[in-house]
Amino acid sequence: MGLLCISGPGKRAPYYTCTSSHPLSNTSLLPFPSYLPPTPPRVRRLQTHHNRRLATKLSEKTPRHDQERASDTITLHWMRLTRFPIRYDATGQTTTAPPRPRPPRPPPRALRPSITDQTCSLRRRCGINRASGVNDNTGTxxxxxxxxxxxxxxxxxxxxxxxxxxxxxxxxxxxxxxxxxxxxxxxxxxxxxxxxxxxxxxxxxxxxxxxxxxxxxxxxxxxxxxxxxxxxxxxxxxxxxxxxxxxxxxxxxPSHTYLNQAYKDMIQFLKWKKVAIIYEEDFGLMKLQEIIRSPPSKAIEMYIRQGHPDNYRDVLKEVKHKEIFSIIVDTLPGNMRLFLRCLLQLQMNDYRYHYLFTTFDIETFDLEDFKYNFVNMTAFRIVDTANxxxxxxxxxxxxxxxxxxxxxxxxxxxxxxxxxxxxxxxxxxxxxxxxxxxxxxxxxxxxxxxxxxxxxxxxxxxxxxxxxxxxxxxxxxxxxxxxxxFKLDILKLRMEQLYKVGEWTPDDKINITDRQAFFEGGKPNITLKIITIEETPFVMLKKEKNLTGNDRFSGFCVDMLEYVSRMAGFNYIIEMSGGGVYGMIDTETGEWNGLVRELKDKKADLAVGSMTINYARESVIDFTKPFMNLGISILFKIPSSQPTRLFSFMNPLAVEIWLYVMAAYVLVSFTMFVMARFSPYEWNNPHPCNLESDVVENQFSVSNSFWFITGTLLRQGSGLNPKVPTRAPTQLFSFMNPLAIEIWLYILAAYVVVSTTIYIVARFSPYEWHAPSPCHDNKEIMQNDFTLSNSFWFTIGTLMQQGSDLNPKAASTRIVGGIWWFFTLIIISSYTANLAAFLTVERMITPIESAEDLAKQNEIEYGTLEGGSTMAFFRDSKIETYQNMWRYMESKRPSVFVSTIEEGVDRVLKGNYAFLMESTMLDYTIQRNCNLTQVGGLLNSNSYGIATPIGSPWRDKISLAILELQEKGIIQMLYSKWWKNTGDVCNRDEKNKDSKANALGVENIGGVFVVLMCGLALAIVVAILEFCWNSRKNAQTDRDSEYDYEEEEDEDDEERKQRLEDGLEGEEDEGGVTRRPPRETRPPVSPRVVLSCAWVVGRAEDRSRVVEGVMLTGRL
Incomplete structure (x- = not known):
């Protein structure tokens, strides 16, 4: 690393600006004051030499660290000017002049005797001889x-x-x-x-x-x-x-060399592998230069960051993001409070983090917020306050x-x-x-x-x-x-305060006297006693034998405790306690029982399980932040499916609606009949051809009968021109999916039977016969198509959306028909939509739907877990419905309260009992028993929390851990693991029910076939009655006609005899032959009789010959 310094004028004194070539420095110009007093001359001479040529080179091998430190600033402390002048030799190189010889130091002399004991004031000047330092007045x-x-x-x-x-x-x-x-x-x-x-x-x-x-x-x-x-x-x-x-x-x-060695020994003892150094002033980095240049181990990774009050959070966020948990902190004492607050805000205050502070004044800072989080804080002090x-x-x-x-x-x-x-x-x-x-x-x-x-x-x-x-x-x-x-005490933050756990001296180096104060193997050394009760799936005892300690337990709370203990920093021992109850107060004595009592007496540190947070418990113990929200709901046995009735197709409409429809049907039919009687436009000639024609034809042939049934079944009408079929679905036979295969077979059989029946009925009914030739111009003979039977046929045809062969012509009949069509449109649409739901969904008979239904009835018993929060909820509730329920539960004999949840579930399965329980356990129960279900919603809103004694330092630490687990989704993951992903979850086939509707069976729509068969039987009976009635009527008519004919014949014989006697018997013709007047023939046989009997003839041509012979001879 090189350093180039250039002198320049200063506002107060000359200064030097230096450029550093160190790879970790991003500051090129660093002002360093260089003022020296003008005296003595030797110092002035030294300053002159430096102003003329100042070149300081510093070559030291610096270990190469992460390139992320390239933005860090290293300020080189200005080189203190030595008291030796700098000179230049002939080559221009600087040389240091040897120090001037000093006079030998005199040996110690004897101490002068005391002159006086009188002293001067500390703030007042005394009359002192400057040469001797003796007071001229007192001699002191x-x-x-x-x-x-x-x-x-x-x-x-x-x-x-x-x-x-x-x-x-x-x-x-x-x-x-x-x-x-x-x-x-x-x-x-x-x-x-x-x-x-x-x-x-x-x-x-x-x-x-x-x-x-x-x-x-x-x-x-x-x-x-x-x-x-x-x-x-x-x-x-x-x-x-x-x-x-x-x-x-x-x-x-203490020398910075010794201090760096103390820091190295501490890092080596703690076995740090990844270290972050956060310094504030440039001088702070120079103070730790020995650690940076020669770390205790080559395997240590170092991240150096410069922090100041404006960017503490950013620096700490970066350190947290890199998951660096070993941090050396060198900040100004005045900014330490802000730095500690940033640690709390970023939640860098749990047992994973270890801070080594370089300040000697760590005891003077407020560490109250860190005492119980098990964050590791270590520092040295130079003042032994215990001495x-x-x-x-x-x-x-x-x-x-x-x-x-x-x-x-x-x-x-x-x-x-x-x-x-x-x-x-x-x-x-x-x-x-x-x-x-x-x-x-x-x-x-x-x-x-x-x-x-x-x-x-x-x-x-x-x-x-x-x-x-x-x-x-x-x-x-x-x-x-x-x-x-000197001696440096090593301080370690523990639960109550900073404790001395060792010391460091230049001769003996580090000496840790309390190794238990430090985490060993990444785990804390604090062991808490946790009490609980066995309750599935929160805490359960494993079935395996030979298990000891915490290995005996499993469940949701056990897994959650493992996460919480690592984050909050403690070990734990789980013990069963509480007598199987979480805790309830005795209203007479005011004493608590169960886990609450043990926490209140401080016999345990924590209590876990499905322990509900409520006001009464909160008054005697503390709770952490809730880890699960819930409410009270009703567990009930799934009602058995409603037996499918034969006439279930009538369920979509109420009985009174069916009656109204029948009444409307009759009323509209009669209205059509009456209106058609009054309207002249509804009258027409039924036989537009010759009335004397003896040829008749029935429209219901065998083929037409089958086609009529086919057309009505396919809802295409009874015309002879079939419609174009719709495009087939993706699957070739998917159209058959809505009905079971046996239904399709029944429909096919019904199709054949109905067609044959109509054919037979049409043979018997004389009203199906009519003249085939509509050629007659007699306008005086008129017939109304809307007879009483036709009116009923018209309304029933439109109601069934099949139409009829009758068409209203008058405005009045069309108004009646139109409003009837609108009525049938709404009725049939509503019926069809509701029929699909009634026939494809199994209806359950649920006697109760809510807590209000429970309170209003006495047939179904209901109760809660005895001594639990649910029981306390109903006991202390101010809502009238819940008060009534509590009075019922309290007075019911035998008791409706149960001692365990399993007992309550068993009573529900036996029937006629509803169990009021918390929704979490209810959800777990119905997930494993498909015969159980939840009735209604939640009656209240509660939460589960971890209980601690009042004033416990663990509450806040565990609360922070729970919040972090919720943010990371670990709580939800554990819930899914223990509630939904275990092997004993029952399969309700929810997916299959949602994706595919059930096919309809005989039990669903079999009643339609019964109605159809009854209707066919009724039609046959009516046809036989019509046949008998008309046969009898025709026979009576024939007898009357024959009697009239015989009387008329007798009269004719008498008249003929009289005419013969009178000579008027006959007339001669052209041949002279006398002709007798022609004798009238016997009246012909009734066509209805012929029509009623001709069907017995096998072939059609034989039937024709029979009819022609009868009509010609007049005899059968």
């Missing part, structure tokens, strides 16, 4: 401390800790008993290096024994350069990432706090920065105390304008460097100004 020795803090540290805990440390030293009788420490604090902006250096030089001119601060890395480097040049001890408490050694720097903050000495100091410090200001936070925990500055003052005091035992420390007249260093600075630095001390931040020891002895 004063040592001058100078501190530079940033503006945001004004009146902060850091400032108060510095003042308290000075106050404590001045009041200590054993450390510097004859010396008083006085101080001066200057405040500077964090980004103003010019004014920082200016104020430091001003403080130096007033005399100084040591310089404290600032804690900002950039400003601290400026002050350290000045103190190095003037040999002034500089006590710091900041992270210094520069590898160069500082001659006069005493840094109490007794530390506790005593913190107690004294708490008394020192001025009104309105605080060194400690609300939990009486001091932050690392105030503790470090407190220790730095104590380290200086102990070093000065050791020096004054052997020598007197002079206060030299120093200035940034000259190059004269402080002569006693080296001695004081050596004494301070040799201090070994146990302070607020633990054991303190230095090597070349760097802290080499």
């Amino acid at each position: 020795k004063y040592e001058h401390l100078r501190a530079i803090l940033t503006e945001d540290q004004r009146d902060s805990a850091t400032e108060l800790a510095f003042k308290y440390a000075v106050y404590r030293i001045n009041n200590d009788k054993f450390i510097l008993p004859n010396t008083t420490l006085v101080f001066d604090i200057q405040y500077v902006p964090r980004d103003d290096s010019f004014h920082t250096a200016k104020k430091a030089c001003k403080q130096i001119t007033f005399g100084v024994q040591a310089m404290f601060g600032p804690f900002d890395p950039l400003l601290g480097s400026h002050i350290q350069s000045i103190t190095d040049a003037l040999d002034i001890p500089h006590l710091e408490a900041r992270l210094d990432i520069e590898p160069q050694e500082k001659e006069f720097s005493i840094n109490l903050f 007794r000495q530390v506790l005593r100091i913190l107690q004294d410090m708490e008394k020192f706090q001025p009104i309105g200001h605080s060194i400690l936070n609300k939990t009486s925990i001091i932050k690392a920065e105030p503790a470090l500055i407190f220790d730095s003052v104590n380290v200086f005091a102990r070093g000065l105390h050791a020096l004054e035992r052997s020598a007197t420390l002079s206060l030299a007249n120093l200035s940034c304008e000259n190059e004269t260093p402080w002569g006693d600075g080296s001695s004081l630095f050596n004494y301070i460097n040799a201090v070994e001390y146990d302070g607020l931040t633990g054991p303190i020891k230095f090597t070349e100004g760097k802290r080499t002895n």
Whole structure:
């Protein structure tokens, strides 16, 4: 990685802009302040050389990581200017001038005796001799401390800790008993290096024994350069990432090399394989550069992201999307609260995530929302708050706090920065105390304008460097100004608070004292006791033997617990308990039973099963978010199918409708008859030909009889011209599907029988005979076609949609016919539509349809599970219907309540019992028994939840897990698995019923054939009666005619005799022969008689000869 820096003018001070060629950097110009005080000349000379030619090259091998880090910014900390000038040789290469020789440091001198115990005020200037540091009035020795803090540290805990440390030293009788420490604090902006250096030089001119601060890395480097040049001890408490050694720097903050090693050891102990590093400031990435360059293992994948308050969510979303669960966090303390809130919003707070924070102040943040989620949070601290000495100091410090200001936070925990500055003052005091035992420390007249260093600075630095001390931040020891002895406590967030689980030291490295605090094998070490009762399909005992522990159980809740435990972070043990009931309160004693009682007494951690959430239970225990919604419904046995009646074709219309139709039929028929009587247009000549013709013809021949039945059956009328057939369906014989094969055979048989019957009936009925020749011009003989029988025939033909041979001609008859047609259209259409539903769907006789039907009757018993939420619902309900049902159930003897759901199902199967139960169990039951069904809808709305004791920390964690399971569809998947996808689900053939209608059998429409046979029998009887009646009538007519003829013949004989006597017997013809008057012939036989008897003759020509002979001879 190369770095090219170019100098340029600045608003306050010159600066350098540097371009980095590092592949991970996307920032080309990075301003770095370069101001150095104009004095001493050596420093000015150094600045001049750098302004003339500044070329800094940094070549380090950096491991190649994922290219996604290409957008990350790496800011290179500006190279602190050394106190050695840079020169150029003949080839133009830079060389570093050797340091000027320093005078040998004097050996420690004896400490001067105390002059006075009188001290000066901390804020008031004392009359001090600048050369000797002795008060001219009292002779007390004063040592001058100078501190530079940033503006945001004004009146902060850091400032108060510095003042308290000075106050404590001045009041200590054993450390510097004859010396008083006085101080001066200057405040500077964090980004103003010019004014920082200016104020430091001003403080130096007033005399100084040591310089404290600032804690900002950039400003601290400026002050350290000045103190190095003037040999002034500089006590710091900041992270210094520069590898160069500082001659006069005493840094109490652990070296970044040691810190990186501590982070590496922690990562290696946790066995992280995929790590995300989220840093906020550029300095934060430089702080972790050792981890990036040389990770603990080559197999570790690292994703480095820079975050700030505006993009915390985006960065964390990316980390979550990549499924990175091991995260190192380096953010500013002021933004930590926002960062933690983003973790909660993105639900990155479960046991899978492990956060390693670089801050030493993790105890000062509010982690209440993370304590019970089992999220892994690990951090180091440098202040051991459990140490007794530390506790005593913190107690004294708490008394020192001025009104309105605080060194400690609300939990009486001091932050690392105030503790470090407190220790730095104590380290200086102990070093000065050791020096004054052997020598007197002079206060030299120093200035940034000259190059004269402080002569006693080296001695004081050596004494301070040799201090070994146990302070607020633990054991303190230095090597070349760097802290080499310290102890970092490893903190781990657990259920209640942060606990110390180990420590890290530079010598012993990591030492975990409580390994159980960490998840092992990806599973938490918390084991919860979960109680339940056996209830299918929520929790069931397996039939296999030799099973122990949780392996004994299966079911919906058992599978759900497996998901929840992994997401919420706990192990669990399932135990049967509760006496087989979930819990119900005794209204007399107010005591609970079942699982609720055990949770109330905190004998268990969780209770799972079909446990309904209600107000009474919620008042004594807690529930998580519901994992299933339900309601109360009615389980009832499927009623047996209604027996198919022979006359089921009459079901579509009520009995009264059939009566109305028959009445309308008769009424319209009579109306047509009457209207035809009055209308002259309905009268016509029935025999338009000669009335004397003896040739007659019957329209119902054998072929015509079969064709009439064929035409009416196919609903094409009785004409002789058949219609064009419709296009055949895809399947050749699919038109036969609606009827069973036996029905088709019956129809064929009926077709033959009816045709033959009509033929026979037509032979017997004389009204089917008429004159075949319509040629007669006699207008006086008229006949009306709408006789009473024809009127009935017309209406029945139109009602059956077959028409008739009668056509109304008058307007009045047409109005009646039209309105009758409209009536038959509506009736037949409604009948046909409803007939299809009645004949293709099996009707069930369901005596109840809802809870209201149950409450109104007493024949069917109904009850609930005893001691359950359903029973409590009816008991506590304010709805009148449910109150009536509760009074019935409570007073019914024997009891209608059941102890188990299986008992309730058995009672339903036995009949005459309805079981009120929750819809989830009802659905499960009817899925496995096709004889059961649900009646009506849901009576209420309830939910199942996991129960916990009141105040349990697990409720919110489990609720979040349940919500996530619902969003991912896992709850629905488990429901389908245990309700619908098991092998014992019955097959109701729902699909087949929906796709194909049932064929009609004899039991469906057999009544039509019965009616048809009855009608045929009635027609035969009527025909025989007509034949008999007409035969008798014709015989009587023939007898009357023969009697009249004999009387007339006798009269003729008497008249002939009389004429013979009178000589009028005969006349002679042309031949002289006398002719007798012709004798009249016997009247002919009635044609009806001939027609009634001719059918017995076999062949048609024989029948014709018989008819002709009878008609000619007049005799049979």
